[in-house]
Amino acid sequence: MEVQLAGILSQAAGGARCVECTGATIGELLQSLVLRYPEMQMHLDEGVAVAVNGEIYRDRRDQPIPNNADVFLLPRIQGG
Amino acid sequence: MSEAREFKHIGQRTIRPDGFDKVTGKANYGADLSLPGMIWGAILRSPHAHANITKLDVSRAEANPDVLAIATFEDFPSVNAAAQRDGTQRDGMMDTACNILANQKVLYHGHAVAAIAARSEAAAIAALDLIDIEYEVLRPVLSIDDAISAQAPILHETMMTQGLAEPATKASNISARMELKKGDIEAGFAAADVIVERAYDTPTVHQGYIEPHATTVVFNENGPSMIWCPTQGHFDVRARVAQLLNLELGQIKVVASEIGGGFGGKTTVYLEPVALILSRKSGRPVKMEMSRGDVFRASGPASASQSLIKVGAKMDGTITAMQATLHYEAGAFQGSPMGPGCMTVFTPYDVENLYVEGFDVVVNKPKVAAYRAPGAPQSEFAAEMAVNELAKKIGMDPIEFRLKNAAKEGTQTIYGPKLKVVGLEACLEAAKASPHYNAPIPENVGRGLAAGFWFNIGGQSSVIINLNPDGTGTIIEGSPDIGGSRASMQMMAAEILGVAPSSLNPIVADTEHVAYNQTTGGSRTTFATGMAVVEAAEDIVEQLKARAAAMWNVTAEQVDFKDGVAHNLTGEDQLTLADICASAEKTGGQISGRANINARGAGPSFAVHICDIKVDKETGKTDVVRYTAIQDAGKAIHPSYVEGQFQGGAVQGIGWALNEEYVYSKDGIMENAGFLDYRIPLASDLPEIEAIIVEVPNSFHPFGVRGVGETGIIPPLAAVGTAVAEAIGQPISSLPCSPPKILKLLMSAQ
Incomplete structure (x- = not known):
């Protein structure tokens, strides 16, 4: 699947704004990303969010990713 | 979730369960706990904004008989010199530790250097003078312009800018760069008939919570140590203290006291780890409190910012391109809310071509913390001011201009995902129809309008509901209540169980008595913890049906449960919830429900505010004469507290726009660290904030809830700024719109 990388996350993938990854769940997707781009681990440690078909998930590694889903990796959104 | 559902309790204005204790002074806040044998801690703070510590000798203090313990940076086992030498230093904790107790260098006025615990508060404060400390004073960096200049002193010699096209090769005061884009920004501006381009800035401001930070701590080497403190997230306090002091989570119990405001500022730790060090060393309970001056100087304010905004549109009102360059002050350590600032800046608009950098x-000011919708007020202030200026230039009403370009379901955001169903258009229509917007603008008054967007989040929440034999019950949650959420939990559980809300007592449990809960922040509590409450109540309903079935000798599928009563579908029998609870011992024991969830589907929130301001052109004094806040709540569980959130956000935003700012001397000394000189709005300063609740349900929540706590602080900055600009006939680009600034603008125009 294609994963779109927002902002600073794209630099961890050598500047690529879109990368090809595999994974049936968010957890598998993140694992696949780190295998390919080890620098991504720092961002995963700081926390990221994953948007699947417009819905934003934090800490939901078991969340399935449907085929042909729109997937975006985002900096984690905190609040006040 | 059903839009057409009739609710019995949801939407009512019940009395909040914690209200009586709070208004009668019985509620216990951070500073209210005292324990036998307790001693007091005090903090030595830096008188300089930027200096190397050349000598730190605590031996004279140690020799004082009143002094029972001393703490310095070297007492953080996970990050201290020994940990660095043996390679066991914890990642990511160094900045947190250095902010709590300085390591060789102080980075802002008021930065904590060492702590002393003594037999009395006065003795602890007096003993601070016995610490021998010397500094090599360095030039402070107090603004973004200074920090990014080539001549600026570097605050952190190892800090390299992340996010550049090529890896940085030398240290910088810029810790990170972020870029977001959509479409073709150059083509977008080429297609525009009119372009507005302007620079804006906002000051460092504080959340202004009324209760200062305080804690009472007991170290226990044979069991969990106890931390009592006012916090938005006691599980997060536990995690951070455990990381800093190399403890297991099970070795710490954190009790969240009542909390006198937080607004994001109580989502981190300052005193708690220090007090635990002092308690461990002394073997005594330790209490520590910040003064108001300490809170201003050394807790976490909101970032100052600089924004360059460029917006282009066709004469028919179609926005063709929007561009922003945003700088955020992080304070002494990296980590401003620049990211969400970039992500939110243009989200109210459905525009093809966007670019944000x-x-x-870092600067020599306290490390910033979250403040309601962190990062969004600063960037959206700039964007909304430019949008209003552009609407005026092409002669369009600001609401019609926004309606023509409004984000809606399917709008692709600059940060990636497409929006689901959102309520911006509904808010704009409500604004257009509001009595305020349709009232004529009085003489010498300016009117401003602005929109705002915030994501809202879900996350982890855990809830237990225990029923008693008489049918009353307890809702055990782990989300500190800073805005009336206990009342909402009561009402949601009551709606599912069909009982009176007052029969269910909601309590915020400590970290040992309920499973993990994320911090109360991100407008998540009524949404996510509410979802857990609903799930726990539904768990109970299934049990009630099974118990009733056992009593009637039928199957659970042959039992219906509605409005607090079980019905035997094979006959006429009925049992109330209280009846079933009364017989619980005969049908399997007492009844409780639970839910541990990671809530998904938080519904984004939009707001629109309208502000009328009168300006005294001789003094520059401003008076807000009318103000209306309109916001999409999804579904207002308790309308009074939803309105309260709208009003509170509006008031804080008005203060940010009109008066509030940190004032520093050229040496970096904060000169207004108190409420006499740091002017937050008082009730007597403002009119009634008119609140209009829009309800566009969030389909992911059983009752349609969207978070409401944060969005309300975003629109006021530009609504006020535009109103002032209209009143004085001059563009506003810098906050606050304080009387001296307004006078200067008026005089320059003459």
Whole structure:
């Protein structure tokens, strides 16, 4: 699947704004990303969010990713 | 979730369960706990904004008989010199530790250097003078312009800018760069008939919570140590203290006291780890409190910012391109809310071509913390001011201009995902129809309008509901209540169980008595913890049906449960919830429900505010004469507290726009660290904030809830700024719109 990388996350993938990854769940997707781009681990440690078909998930590694889903990796959104 | 559902309790204005204790002074806040044998801690703070510590000798203090313990940076086992030498230093904790107790260098006025615990508060304060400390004073960096200049002193010699096209090769005060884009920004501006381009800035401001930070701590080497403190997230306090002191989570119990405001500022730790060090060393309970001056100087304010905004539109009102360059002050350590600032800046607009670049900049001010919708008020202030200026230039009403370009379901955001169903258009229509917008603008008054967007989040929440034999019950949650959420939990559980809300007592349990809960922040509590409450109540309903079935000798499928009563579908029998609870011992024991969830589907929130301001052109004094806040709540569980959130956000935003700012001397000394000189709005300063609740349900929540706590602080900055600009006939680009600034603008125009 294609994963779109927002902002600073794209630099961890050598500047690529879109990368090809595999994974049936968010957890598998993140694992696949780190295998390919080890620098991504720092961002995963700081926390990221994953948007699947417009819905934003934090800490939901078991969340399935449907085929042909729109997937975006985002900096984690905190609040006040 | 059903839009057409009739609710019995949801939407009512019940009395909040914690209200009586709070208004009668019985509620216990952070400073209210005292324990036998307790001693007091005090903090030595830096008188300089930027200096190397050349000598730190605590031996004279140690020799004082009243002094029972001393703490310095070297007492953090996970990050201290020994940990660095043996390679066991914890990642990511160094900045947190250095902010709590300085390591060789102080980075802002008021930065904590060492702590002393003594037999009395006065003795602890007096003993601070016995610490021998010397500094090599360095030039402070107090602004973004200074921090990014080539001549600026570097605050952190190892800090390299992240996010550049090529890896940085030398240290910088810019910790990170972020870039977001959509479409073709150059083509977008080429297609525009009119372009507005302007620079804006906002000051460092504080959340202004009324209760200062305080804690009472007991170290226990044979069991969990106890931390009592006012916090938005006691599980997060536990995690951070455990990381800093190399403890297991099970070795710490954190009790969240009642909390006198937080607004994001109580989502981190300052005193708690220090007090635990002092308690461990002394073997005594330790209490520590910040003064108001300490809170201003050394807790976490909101970032100052600089924004360059460019917006282009066709004469028919179609926005063709929007561009922003955003700089955020992080304070002494990296980590401003630059990211969400970049992500939110243009989200109210459905525009093809967008480009945003953001920078996180360190300066010699306290490390910033979250403040309601962190990062969004600063960037959206700039964007909304430019949008209003552009609407005026092409002669369009600001609401019609926004309606023509409004984000809606399917709008692709600059940060990636497409929006689901959102309520911006509904808010704009409500604004257009509001009595305020349709009232004529009085003489010498300016009117401003602005929109705002915030994501809202879900996350982890855990809830237990225990029923008693008489049918009353307890809702055990782990989300500190800073805005009336206990009342909402009561009402949601009551709606499912069909009982009176007052029969269910909601309590915020400590970290040992309920499973993990994320911090109360991100407008998540009524949404996510509410979802857990609903799930726990539904768990109970299934049990009630099974118990009733056992009593009637039928199957659970042959039992219906509605409005607090079980019905035997094979006959006429009925049992109330209280009846079933009364017989619980005969049908399997007492009844409780639970839910541990990671809530998904938080519904984004939009707001629109309208502000009328009168300006005294001789003094520059401003008076807000009318103000209306309109916001999409999804579904207002308790309308009074939803309105309260709208009003509170509006008031804080008005203060940010009109008066509030940190004032520093050229040496970096904060000169207004108190409420006499740091002017927050008082009730007597403002008119009634008119609140209009829009309800566009969030389909992911059983009752349609969207978070409401944060969005309300975003629109006021530009609504006020535009109103002032209209009143004085001059563009506003810098906050606050304080009387001296307004006078200067008026005089320059003459």
